[in-house]
Amino acid sequence: AQTVTQSQPEMSVQEAETVTLSCTYDTSENNYYLFWYKQPPSRQMILVIRQEAYKQQNATENRFSVNFQKAAKSFSLKISDSQLGDTAMYFCAFSSGGGADGLTFGKGTHLIIQP
């Protein structure tokens, strides 16, 4: 079974700073998908960004970008120009190419943006 590890339980940065959240995963598959989800205090799980393992180019969505290192099995999320609304739990998730196990989530990182 795949595992997803987020080693930073909590992080705190000042507004407008750049912050990077770490994620590593373990799999023997070559084709898979990686995701970052945001869970604000409202509890809603919001898809932030998606990466296909067979694409070398790192995904970008506005202020959010990833650093995907396939050989190292690393998938970090960078948030630029952080805003107060970015305060939330962030979950890294893995899905195999066949998806038989569904999405596997890490334990999450609680990100706090300080004014």
Added chain:
Amino acid sequence: DAGVIQSPRHEVTEMGQEVTLRCKPISGHDYLFWYRQTMMRGLELLIYFNNNVPIDDSGMPEDRFSAKMPNASFSTLKIQPSEPRDSAVYFCASSWDLGAYGYTFGSGTRLTVV
């Protein structure tokens, strides 16, 4: 589309009572997933359906848990009898595939069993 709709948003029940959580997936999504979120265990997949058929229920913790999907627009997760350790947030999610594009989640049901 209104997204994935779950009800109730909060549920408080006494130990031993039956609890039913409800979910309406996004129209056109063939897959429906039930997840449980706790501080200790994080997000765990309980069961998923494809075209209303249960495919993998290996995550269902005990026989006290059961899930049904009688049609493409409705699913239930039932706990009978409920226990305090069942207290958690239960999410329903839907997708048109098994995971290449991620899932759309509902807003969850916070269950408290006292």
